[in-house]
Amino acid sequence: MVLFSERYGYKSVRDSLQFECMDDELRTALWNFLCKFPIKSTGLSGTSLIGPTINNYPHHVKKFYIDLWGNFWKRPLDEFNNVLHSPNPYDELRQFFFTCEWYEVYDFLEFFAKKFPLEDSESFNKSANHVLESENSAYRFINSEITPISSEAEIETVEEAIINSPDPVQIHLNEALKLLSNKQSPNLRNSIKESISAVESICNMINGDKSTSLGQALNKMERNNIIQLHGALRRSFSSLYGYANDANGIRHALLEEPNLELEDAKFMLVSCSAFINYLLTKADKSNIKLNKKSDETLEKIFHLLKQTLDDNNIDYSKIIEDFGQVEAAEKREKGYEFTFNEHLKALIYSMLSNRRKWADIVDxxxxxxxxxxxxxPDKLEKCDTEALIDKIREIKCGNMSIYKQIDALPHNIRQLKKIEKEFGSLDTFVIHKSLEEIVKLLSDGKSEYKIKQMGDALALEYLKSVGIRGxxxxxxxxxxxxxxxxxxITAKDTQTQLEEFKNFAESVNVSETYLDNLIWIFGAKGYGEICTANPKCDKCELTNYCNYKN
Structure with missing residues (x-):
């Protein structure tokens, strides 16, 4: 099975650029470099650190080990004297090197450069930097000190862009990172191309276009007043686009070898990521909604949802049919008008479902x-609510709010009658405004149509049961x-959550109610029980698209 990181072709930004971390390949390459570097000693030039005992090494090497023992490891020197009679401290050094923290390796590398008797310190630093660059380390020797060439701010900029961007943009950024950090054959030319493509992609999404060049997209954004860009900023990125398209650049000379360095590709990745983050913030402030997942990705997720339920012998089609909400929506579209009793039934069932397994109720x-x-409604408005509560509890269908719910029932029936009188019918009321507005009218404490004990979620459950898609x-x-x-769904407010879910449903060409039922079955106890609080990932086909396991 192809894993998430393999499917998208990237590791984390920090791992790819080896910032505040170190993989086994880099650690081993540094160790091999240290072992092979010649030492300064009469008659033993070219001898490596490796040897059977410390006494096989010349005085300069012994002195280095004493320095290492006392000044680097801060250990008592009388212990070191005992070690001289054992195999040698090289074993201790090797054990330390391959088990210590990533930053301790760099501490030791600095210590070695300053304390080991080197013939040419400048040559040592240059050779060490070659190893660090070939293994994509984010650090280099500068003036005999290990110094980061990637900052925390740069790493966070790229991470933020990858995490927050829609799928098409994310894929370009991941590919740019992958090409930049490929140890065997870094492809700097195409890494820059992918970084620019990421900016093009986000601009086209904001403009609602399929594919235009970056220069055209930025001009349209400004011309149509979609997002207000500072003129200098727009010109700077247009110039950056020109750099990627000039005679010695990327797109007009893909078959030629451009004169590019690692820092060029890294600069482009960080700059493009920063501009993407800027555009995402501007789009949000301008209330421009961007689908984070591509239609293709959403279609795959939808297919795998159903496939997982099929694989686990969950007859979701029968369950959805029994729920009746999809059927109710189809009836409403054909002109059916729901009665007052049916509205009341839907309202009561929505209340009973609150914090209660529906599987306990359905039978x-x-x-x-x-x-x-x-x-x-007339009988319920005058009924003994205490007796009603007792009967519900007797059949074990109560919930944590059952007392308040039943106590509020007479009031809520009077409220429904008031709505019916004002609008002619409850059906007219539930369709006279948008879904989001109706939900607010029913759940907002300041609304004159507020239903007691009903929040956004229960209002939506009630509305689905009377054929309102949602x-x-x-x-x-x-x-x-x-x-x-x-x-x-990334939003925290109900209205935006509904919009994001509606986009999902439209992308896979099903109603929101059907998709709602399907996903609910996927996680609910007594039904699919796949994606629960403690998910059964071994039974799920969606792990490649899920952040939980990855």
Whole structure:
């Protein structure tokens, strides 16, 4: 199975640029470099550090080890004297080198450069830098000291752009990073091309275009007043685009070998990432919504959701049919008008579903209907609420809020009657404004149509049951689609969550209600139970698209 990092072709930014970390290849390359470097000693020039005992090494090497023992490791020197009679401190050094923290390797490299009797310190630093560069280390010798050539700010800039960008932009940035950090054959030319392509991609997404050049996209952005860019900033990036397209640049000479260095490609990656972060912030302030996942990716996720349920013998089609919400939406589209009793039934069931496994309720629906007088509003408005609560608890269908919910039922029925009188019917009310606005009217404490004990999620559950297409942002859907799993819903406010989910549904050509039901089944106890709080990743086909395991 292809892993997430392999599918997208990248490791983390820090790992790729070896910033504040060190992989085994770099550590081994540095050790091999140290072992092969010639030492300054009469008659033993060219001898490496390796030998059977410390006494096989000349005085200068013994002196270095004493310095290492006392001044670098800060150990008592009388212990070192004992070590002289054992195999040799080289074993201790090798053990230290391959088990210490990444920064301790650089500490030792600096110490070695200053304390070991080198013939040519400048040559040592140059050779060490060659190793560091070939293994993509973010550090170099400068004036005999190890110095970072990548800053924390640069790393965070690239990380932020990769994490927050939509799929198409993310793919270009990942490819730029991969090409830049390829140890065997870094492709600096195409790394720069991918960095520029990432900026082009985000500009086209903001403009609503498919594919135009960066210069054209920036001009359109300014001309159509889509995002206000400072003139100097726009010109600077247009110039940067020109650099990538000039006679010695990237796109007009792909078959020629451009005169590029690692720092050129790294500068372009960091600069383009910073500009992408800037544009994302501007787009957000301008209320421009960007689909983070491509349609192709969303289609694959949708297919694998169903495939996983099939593989685990979950008959989701039958379950969705039994829920009745998709059917209700289809009936409404055909002109069906839901009665007052049906609205009341939907409202009561939404309340009972609050913090309660629906699997515990579904088998007792006939009993519940009888308890609630087949949802007769007049009888329920005058009923003994305490007796109603006792009956619900007796069949084990209560929840943490059942007392408040049933106590508020008479008031809520009067509220529904008030709405019916004002709008002619409850059906007219639920469609007279947008879904988001109706939800607010039902759940906002300041609304004259507020239903007690009903928040956004329960309002959406009620509306779905009377044929209004939508998604209930409950714990299962927000967990599965949220940033820590599939990263499809990233917003914290209900309105934006609904918009993001609607985009998902439109991308896979199904209704929000169907997709809502499908994903809910995927995580709910008593149903799919795949993506729960402690997910069964071994049973899931979505691990390549999920942040939880990766």
């Amino acid at each position: 007792k629906l006939p009993l519940i209907e009888a308890i609630f007088f087949n949802f007769d 998604m209930k942002p409950d714990v299962h859907i927000l967990r599965i689609c949220g940033p820590e799993r599939l990263d499809i």
